[in-house]
Amino acid sequence: MNARYESAKEVYAKLGIDTEAALAKLQNTRISMHCWQADDVHGFEGTGALSGGIQTTGNYPGLPRTPDEVFADLDKALSLIPGSHKINVHANYAIAEPGEVIDRDTIEPRHFKRWVEFAKAHNCGLDFNPTFFSHPKAAGLTLTSPDEDIRNFWIRHGIACIRISEHFARETGFPCLMNIWIGDGFKDVPADRMGPRMRYMDSIDKILSCGYDKSLVYVALESKVFGIGVEAYTAGSAEFTLSYAMSRHLTPLMDNGHYHPTEVVSDKIPALLCFNDRIALHITRGIRWDSDHVVAYDDETKEMMKEVVRCNALDRVFLATDYFDASINRVAALVIGMRNVQKAILTALLLPNEKLKELQDNGEFTKLLALQEENKLLPVGAVWDEFCTRNNVPAGSEWFKDIEDYEKNVQLLRK
Ligand code: RNT
Numbered sequence: 001m002n003a004r005y006e007s008a009k010e011v012y013a014k015l016g017i018d019t020e021a022a023l024a025k026l027q028n029t030r031i032s033m034h035c036w037q038a039d040d041v042h043g044f045e046g047t048g049a050l051s052g053g054i055q056t057t058g059n060y061p062g063l064p065r066t067p068d069e070v071f072a073d074l075d076k077a078l079s080l081i082p083g084s085h086k087i088n089v090h091a092n093y094a095i096a097e098p099g100e101v102i103d104r105d106t107i108e109p110r111h112f113k114r115w116v117e118f119a120k121a122h123n124c125g126l127d128f129n130p131t132f133f134s135h136p137k138a139a140g141l142t143l144t145s146p147d148e149d150i151r152n153f154w155i156r157h158g159i160a161c162i163r164i165s166e167h168f169a170r171e172t173g174f175p176c177l178m179n180i181w182i183g184d185g186f187k188d189v190p191a192d193r194m195g196p197r198m199r200y201m202d203s204i205d206k207i208l209s210c211g212y213d214k215s216l217v218y219v220a221l222e223s224k225v226f227g228i229g230v231e232a233y234t235a236g237s238a239e240f241t242l243s244y245a246m247s248r249h250l251t252p253l254m255d256n257g258h259y260h261p262t263e264v265v266s267d268k269i270p271a272l273l274c275f276n277d278r279i280a281l282h283i284t285r286g287i288r289w290d291s292d293h294v295v296a297y298d299d300e301t302k303e304m305m306k307e308v309v310r311c312n313a314l315d316r317v318f319l320a321t322d323y324f325d326a327s328i329n330r331v332a333a334l335v336i337g338m339r340n341v342q343k344a345i346l347t348a349l350l351l352p353n354e355k356l357k358e359l360q361d362n363g364e365f366t367k368l369l370a371l372q373e374e375n376k377l378l379p380v381g382a383v384w385d386e387f388c389t390r391n392n393v394p395a396g397s398e399w400f401k402d403i404e405d406y407e408k409n410v411q412l413l414r415k
């Protein structure tokens with residue numbers, strides 16, 4: 001018996017909060033861990049630089065060079081993250097047979113065999129993302145291109161990805177979220193804002209018209225306000241993607257790095273939950289811009305998770321991490337961000353949410369503020385450590401020793 005946990009349990013019990021119930025809910029909450037933090041979004045195609053207006057910065061040693069090394073790193077990360085999760089895979093992580101040449105429009109489920117094996121071995125689900133960037137045909141526009149050949153190529157890619165998503169769901173037993181995000185846009189003031197959006201609409205309509213099992217695959221659409229090189233205009237703006245997703249009964253996806261800096265996704269979550277059965281999140285941390293820093297246990301992460309919990313929507317929100325920092329140990333980056341999302345969920349689960357709502361409804365705003373502020377120092381850390389221990393994962397900062405060993409014995413040997 002852990003004395004710290006027992007004492008925290010009592011503190012919470014006095015507030016009417018059941019720590020065991022919170023632990024059970026956290027145990028059942030899967031977060032989709034993005035594979036692409038492992039290797040700076042390179043993927044396995046061996047093609048050139050990252051494009052699409054996203055960027056990794058930094059050159060920390062230990063970058064994995066092969067699929068084997070990526071899988072080893074993901075395995076290490078999962079071993080330090082409590083609970084069972086999902087892995088979020090991008091299409092550019094396809095693995096061709098030796099000597100086989102594949103392109104984005106010819107990928108098939110068999111090219112992701114190792115991802116399915118990895119997921120099964122780790123009791124993970126799999127989510128999927130078409131990759132509409134880092135490709136010769138993505139030098140300009142993709143699904144919004146006025147060039148029919150280019151547009152058709154990317155439509156074929158989208159359809160290929162739906163097939164792979166169905167396969168993932170069947171193989172793992174978990175529905176697969178397939179998220180469409182394109183970096184299409186313009187550096188400077190466009191002459192035609194509607195044309196690209198109409199073509200985007202038509203392209204996604206064509207992808208979806210391939211037909212798929214909606215109980216297996218949830219198609220999401222992610223918005224973005226700008227990207228590097230597309231500062232003036234993006235086709236997939238918030239209004240476009242939300243309207244499209246809702247009109248086609250898809251799942252809207254919000255990445256909290258993709259809005260104007262004073263907008264907060266925490267406030268958008270309950271708004272979208274009023275109208276959508278399911279929504280999806282990319283949890284990230286922007287510093288000054290969509291910088292994709294590792295998720296911290298910060299106010300907005302906590303506020304977002306509070307909304308998911310307070311709306312009783314843990315089973316209606318697809319949670320995923322999305323960031324890429326190449327300036328620190330990449331495995332540690334995965335562990336830190338995933339654990340922080342979990343800590344934020346736990347923090348939300350350990351609040352007297354019903355009581356606080358009552359205070360609001362009764363107009364008792366002084367007391368509401370007082371309690372909200374005092375609640376910030378409740379002993380959530382002791383409950384979190386208990387969660388880690390029960391899941392056979394190091395508690396506190398103990399896990400970092402593993403990273404130091406792994407870095408020394410594995411990552412730094414990759415020259
Ligand atoms: C880019 C989007 C998108 C990507 C991944 C790699 O700004 O956030 O989700 O991060 O597709």
Ligand code: ZN
Pocket residue numbers: 222255282322
């Ligand atoms: Zn994202």
